[in-house]
Amino acid sequence: MKTYQTSQIKNIVLLGNAGSGKTILSEAMLFEGKMIDRRGSVEQKNTVSDFEPIEHETGSSVFSSLMYTEIADTKINILDTPGADDFIGNVVSSLHVADLGVMLLNAQNGVEVGTEIQARHLEDLNKPMMLVVNHVDHDKSNFEKTIEMAKERFGSHVTLFQFPVQEGPGFNSIVDLMLMKVLKYPAEGGQPEITDIPAELKGKAEELHNELIERAAENDEALMEIFFEKGTLTEEELMSGIRKGIISRGIFPLFCTAAKKNMGVGRLLQFIAKAAPSPSEMPAPKNSEGKEVPCDASAPASLFIFKSNIETHIGEILYFKVMSGKITEGSDYVNNNNQSKERLSQIFWVLGKNRTKVPELIAGDLGATVKLKNTRNNHTLTAPSVSFTFPPVKFPEPKYRTAIRPLNEGDEEKLGEALNRMHNDDPTILIEYSKELKQIIVHGQGEHHLNILKWHLDNEFKIPTEFLPPRIPYRETITKAAQADYRHKKQSGGAGQFGEVHMIIEPYVEGAPVPSVYKINGKEFKVSVRDTEEHDLPWGGKLVFHNCIVGGSIDARFMPAILKGIMEKMEEG
Ligand SMILES: Nc1nc2c(ncn2[C@@H]2O[C@H](COP(=O)(O)OP(=O)(O)OP(=O)(O)O)[C@@H](O)[C@H]2O)c(=O)[nH]1
Ligand SMILES: [Mg+2]
Numbered sequence: 001m002k003t004y005q006t007s008q009i010k011n012i013v014l015l016g017n018a019g020s021g022k023t024i025l026s027e028a029m030l031f032e033g034k035m036i037d038r039r040g041s042v043e044q045k046n047t048v049s050d051f052e053p054i055e056h057e058t059g060s061s062v063f064s065s066l067m068y069t070e071i072a073d074t075k076i077n078i079l080d081t082p083g084a085d086d087f088i089g090n091v092v093s094s095l096h097v098a099d100l101g102v103m104l105l106n107a108q109n110g111v112e113v114g115t116e117i118q119a120r121h122l123e124d125l126n127k128p129m130m131l132v133v134n135h136v137d138h139d140k141s142n143f144e145k146t147i148e149m150a151k152e153r154f155g156s157h158v159t160l161f162q163f164p165v166q167e168g169p170g171f172n173s174i175v176d177l178m179l180m181k182v183l184k185y186p187a188e189g190g191q192p193e194i195t196d197i198p199a200e201l202k203g204k205a206e207e208l209h210n211e212l213i214e215r216a217a218e219n220d221e222a223l224m225e226i227f228f229e230k231g232t233l234t235e236e237e238l239m240s241g242i243r244k245g246i247i248s249r250g251i252f253p254l255f256c257t258a259a260k261k262n263m264g265v266g267r268l269l270q271f272i273a274k275a276a277p278s279p280s281e282m283p284a285p286k287n288s289e290g291k292e293v294p295c296d297a298s299a300p301a302s303l304f305i306f307k308s309n310i311e312t313h314i315g316e317i318l319y320f321k322v323m324s325g326k327i328t329e330g331s332d333y334v335n336n337n338n339q340s341k342e343r344l345s346q347i348f349w350v351l352g353k354n355r356t357k358v359p360e361l362i363a364g365d366l367g368a369t370v371k372l373k374n375t376r377n378n379h380t381l382t383a384p385s386v387s388f389t390f391p392p393v394k395f396p397e398p399k400y401r402t403a404i405r406p407l408n409e410g411d412e413e414k415l416g417e418a419l420n421r422m423h424n425d426d427p428t429i430l431i432e433y434s435k436e437l438k439q440i441i442v443h444g445q446g447e448h449h450l451n452i453l454k455w456h457l458d459n460e461f462k463i464p465t466e467f468l469p470p471r472i473p474y475r476e477t478i479t480k481a482a483q484a485d486y487r488h489k490k491q492s493g494g495a496g497q498f499g500e501v502h503m504i505i506e507p508y509v510e511g512a513p514v515p516s517v518y519k520i521n522g523k524e525f526k527v528s529v530r531d532t533e534e535h536d537l538p539w540g541g542k543l544v545f546h547n548c549i550v551g552g553s554i555d556a557r558f559m560p561a562i563l564k565g566i567m568e569k570m571e572e573g
Contacts, residue, residue: 001356004075006297006364010276011077011321013094015122016104017114018083021134023049023061025104025259026080028189032266033069033076035351039262048352049080054455062452064090064307066319066350066366074273077366083114086449089395089428090307091118093377096393097306097321097366100246100276101129107141107167107256110149119153128246128277129154130253132268136164137171137258147254154252157245159215160208161253161271162264165201174256174264175201177209178238178271189262216241219250239274247277279364285323287380287388288336293324297363301325301333302382304390305375309425311353318375319350319368323390325383327367328360333381336389340374342381376424395427398443402450403471405440407464415440418461422453429453436539436571437471475539481506483520499554501562508542515546533563537570 014022040046061082079094165173183192217227245251257264284292307319348355380389430443
């Protein structure tokens, strides 16, 4: 197993609308890096990324998945995310640990709703972005229109690094504006033949090449001077300008691919390996002590858990980013969120559902561990010498809710446990036990999101459930005084039981005097208050409870039970 320094690690997240080709691109990336020897497909349900049964059933990604590929002495950690907005939680947690967003645009549709939503999250975190126009081999591909839409949405920082010689089913060649060559792919994709740009495309290529150089120079004053003096930049200077531009979001490099045919993917990877920021080049995050924690391999070790999921036979798998120092197999760390000690007896590199045990993980790298006792999503573990935490991932608020109940009586507890586990793994699922409605309410990002939750309950947890509309909380209030009596009599052997409760209820008025006489329906009730309790109610307002027991023969032990009965009735409205 190779060891990589922080500068040789790149963390990328694949973004883009559902169907833009993220999963297929990740598959081709693994193939190009020789991590797999054959490319799977979504249709055959055998991609590395979409390994969950529900992903096979729906033919699309539902969870983010971590993978890595190795190219040009660089380890590129890849997070493939689901494009459907219902699963945005997976995008948000992946963005949290990635250092570059690779936004796929489907050349058939250009900028789509999913592109919009995900780009906003990327902007909120101020993370670098590059664009990949995929599906350029599709007969409905419209490269020019896609570029136009991209520039409209992302502005003039969109910079073409490539364009297809011919799009549509005949696509097999790309003009590369850095190399100023044509990459011509064989039918099965992979390694391109490098040829000269044909005369009819030379003019367009020259123009775009100059634009690219100018854009690179703009991000560095020293480069700008060289550019003005010499009218061009060396390859090294060009790359230095591009790298600075990417980090500051001054350049959004745009590439093109036909991921399904593995065309353009190898070149894209080489570019990412060279030009993407390594974790230590990104702004250092601030810890709970307000101090910056640079991604420095020689600092005390710290890691942040950004994702978890349960796997049968193994238990909970926790995915983390090494934020500083080195994490070594078999060492003890402290969970600073709850002060518990954790031994990381096994640490892994992750390739979808496959894991490779490694002796250490260095600052900036992404990996996983298992069998921790008290650690979950959003927690920070550190070496005992430091005690800070990292800020948690901020998840979007839920947008949709429904009531849920188990079909089998007696499954209530199991359902509660399963729902809590699902909330742990996907914090955009919120569970509410509404006492008022006497229902379990699940909140999620959309109907699809909650249907998938139900699928897991039915199929994996084996708890058949049904969704119900949440009851409407009728909050009625009393408007006038009323009186009620109840007689309890039980004569089944022994001493028997007998009790009478007389109750008067009336609306509460702030500052009203202690009552002594009530007139209800023409009858008069005299009371003498022995004791008064006041209770603030959870939904606002107040209960003033006067104990007017006569004769003194009633045991005070019964009072809490009477009060409880009244409270319960009030909760029901
Ligand atoms: N023609 C063509 N089809 C592609 C290309 N890339 C992906 N596809 C197909 O497009 C469909 C969607 O691809 P995925 O990789 O699952 O898309 P995704 O972006 O991961 O979608 P979600 O997981 O739902 O967000 C599949 O049928 C792919 O085979 C491409 O470059 N060209
Ligand atoms: Mg996918």
